[in-house]
Amino acid sequence: MTALSLLFPALSRALRPTLLALLMAFAWLTPALAQLNVSVTEGHRRPMPIAIADFSGPHGSSIAGAVRDNLSRSGLFQVQNPDSFLQRDVDVNVAPRFADWRITKTEALVVGRGGVVSGRLRVEFRLWDVYGESQMLGLEFATTDENWRRIAHKVSDAIYRRLTGEVGYFDSRVVFVAESGGRTNRVKRLAVMDQDGANPSYLTDGTEQVLNPRFNAQGQQIVYSALSDRGIKIWVVDIESGRKEAVAIPGNMAFAPRFTPDGQSIIFSADRDGDVDVFIKSLRTGKLSQLTRNPAIDTSPDMSPDGSQIVFTSDRGGSTQIYGMNADGSGLRRLTFGEGRYSTAVWSPKGDLIAFTRQLGGQFQIGVMAADGSNLKILAEAYLVEGPTWSPNGRVIMFQREGGPGQSPSLWTVDVSGTNLRKSPWSGPGSDPGWSATLP
Amino acid sequence: MTFTQSQTPASGLKVRSLALMLVSSLALVACASTKTATPPIAETSTPVAIANSEAAPTIAQEAPKTSAPVASAPLPAVTVSGTTINAEAARVQESLSPYASLAEAGERIFFPTDRFDLTDEARSILTRQAAWIKANPGKRVLIAGNCDERGTREYNLALGARRASAARDFLAGLGVDTDRVETVSYGKERPIDERPSAEGWAVNRNAQTMLLD
Numbered sequence: 303m304t305a306l307s308l309l310f311p312a313l314s315r316a317l318r319p320t321l322l323a324l325l326m327a328f329a330w331l332t333p334a335l336a337q338l339n340v341s342v343t344e345g346h347r348r349p350m351p352i353a354i355a356d357f358s359g360p361h362g363s364s365i366a367g368a369v370r371d372n373l374s375r376s377g378l379f380q381v382q383n384p385d386s387f388l389q390r391d392v393d394v395n396v397a398p399r400f401a402d403w404r405i406t407k408t409e410a411l412v413v414g415r416g417g418v419v420s421g422r423l424r425v426e427f428r429l430w431d432v433y434g435e436s437q438m439l440g441l442e443f444a445t446t447d448e449n450w451r452r453i454a455h456k457v458s459d460a461i462y463r464r465l466t467g468e469v470g471y472f473d474s475r476v477v478f479v480a481e482s483g484g485r486t487n488r489v490k491r492l493a494v495m496d497q498d499g500a501n502p503s504y505l506t507d508g509t510e511q512v513l514n515p516r517f518n519a520q521g522q523q524i525v526y527s528a529l530s531d532r533g534i535k536i537w538v539v540d541i542e543s544g545r546k547e548a549v550a551i552p553g554n555m556a557f558a559p560r561f562t563p564d565g566q567s568i569i570f571s572a573d574r575d576g577d578v579d580v581f582i583k584s585l586r587t588g589k590l591s592q593l594t595r596n597p598a599i600d601t602s603p604d605m606s607p608d609g610s611q612i613v614f615t616s617d618r619g620g621s622t623q624i625y626g627m628n629a630d631g632s633g634l635r636r637l638t639f640g641e642g643r644y645s646t647a648v649w650s651p652k653g654d655l656i657a658f659t660r661q662l663g664g665q666f667q668i669g670v671m672a673a674d675g676s677n678l679k680i681l682a683e684a685y686l687v688e689g690p691t692w693s694p695n696g697r698v699i700m701f702q703r704e705g706g707p708g709q710s711p712s713l714w715t716v717d718v719s720g721t722n723l724r725k726s727p728w729s730g731p732g733s734d735p736g737w738s739a740t741l742p
Numbered sequence: 743m744t745f746t747q748s749q750t751p752a753s754g755l756k757v758r759s760l761a762l763m764l765v766s767s768l769a770l771v772a773c774a775s776t777k778t779a780t781p782p783i784a785e786t787s788t789p790v791a792i793a794n795s796e797a798a799p800t801i802a803q804e805a806p807k808t809s810a811p812v813a814s815a816p817l818p819a820v821t822v823s824g825t826t827i828n829a830e831a832a833r834v835q836e837s838l839s840p841y842a843s844l845a846e847a848g849e850r851i852f853f854p855t856d857r858f859d860l861t862d863e864a865r866s867i868l869t870r871q872a873a874w875i876k877a878n879p880g881k882r883v884l885i886a887g888n889c890d891e892r893g894t895r896e897y898n899l900a901l902g903a904r905r906a907s908a909a910r911d912f913l914a915g916l917g918v919d920t921d922r923v924e925t926v927s928y929g930k931e932r933p934i935d936e937r938p939s940a941e942g943w944a945v946n947r948n949a950q951t952m953l954l955d
Contacts, residue, residue, distance in 0.1 A: 576907025578900040707938030
């Protein structure tokens, strides 16, 4: 393949870029172009003004609209209103009139075109540096017609990566619990949607209350717990086939499940006569191992991306705090010492940070800290916030939020920098989000 | 991409939730009398005259909180022939309970914030439950631990398990066979009081004992 396969190793068969040398991206980097980038680390000082012209061809304006929404919600870009465009006759194969775009202070411009070739939708686009007057990126994607939104997400990820230097996160999905009914007779169904709230579908019928669903790293399976009158059980559902399988665990209460990074085991907590401890079970061999043995509550375990460490919630020290240990249960250490009650620790995709929930002064908070518990930083606070989950690139955290007493839970996002707090485009009541890796 | 939706298997189990009690009923159970506690009713198949109010387990220190007395009307005398079969004996024992039902004994006990130890009031209600359970040998119960919404979901599932277990262990200490007691936690998923206030949270921090069919 070409240089493009090096740049985008994850591009799938489904979206196999028939993209050819046709648009040799990066061919000529000018000095001016080197200045055109966005910092995602320090809460961006200034969003980059970018214009995305409607693509020509099938789904053209919808694709451009989805790209605009993605980039706008990232908080890193100031997406120009198409009504302000001076040049309306853009063509993917012709250099734009840069001077026109500079009048509206647009720094980056995206022009695209779609067409149907052999029954498949093919979309090509170019990203232009308006001030450098040069092409920064040119790519083409192909897929089935009904999958056009994924092309929009792939385009968004490519632009994000080119301009920020970071891997994108737009072509990903979120599993969550869709809630309905009153507060005292809550219906909780397993649901999955695109990260931008599109294409929602339900995987359970609401007979049981679904809690804390999470993807495996491969994105093909979801593990969750389901509460019924007589107990709570862990299930694994395969997304493609829809097949559900209960994980056999002794006792009638097993919950707080997550896949291990290799997808081969689940780590969870289970009740033994009122004592809740952390366990790990291999889905391949069925082997069950107990990792904590303490009369206190030990729950919400999560294994680090490299498989070497586990963080979990425990009240063994008298108050609820976050602890760490080696993957075999040895080397126990307490990670949080501050005021308040700490719980639901979750590793970042790179394994460098841990997101958590804290209760303090009658409020709930979402925060992040280094893997050793240092450099604690609070990102969001409300009457209730809990259940943080990381975007695949580790730049955004999604969580459940109830703004005030009696409010329905909804899904919100905040940048790890602490900026860009906003409600997810999913408008209905929702809780317990679990973000997938970027799709293959 | 489409998803096939397959049905989550129904549990096939039925829990008979006895008359959902509201807060006010908490006070109701703490009445009866202030006499010293009597031992649980002995299981016997000999003819018994009556289970009267003296046989009721009582609350040690607590004064009656409401004027509504527990309805523990004297039962008619029962005579049993010497050849009573087991089922007959069970029926007789059932009639020995000072409470007509588990609900009358008191279904729910309540807990302070983030605690699972039993208050005096909780102990007295559990003592009454124990009397009913022991007087109804054919019955099994499910104790469900519940929490208020001021904790994280997974932690609350664990806390509810502790509350249910604390109740079960107390019943066991009174001689209830633990094979007849199941426990479960509903965490913060099944509140009974909608109020997002200290009063509502207090009601939702409980362990409920339900009759299993």
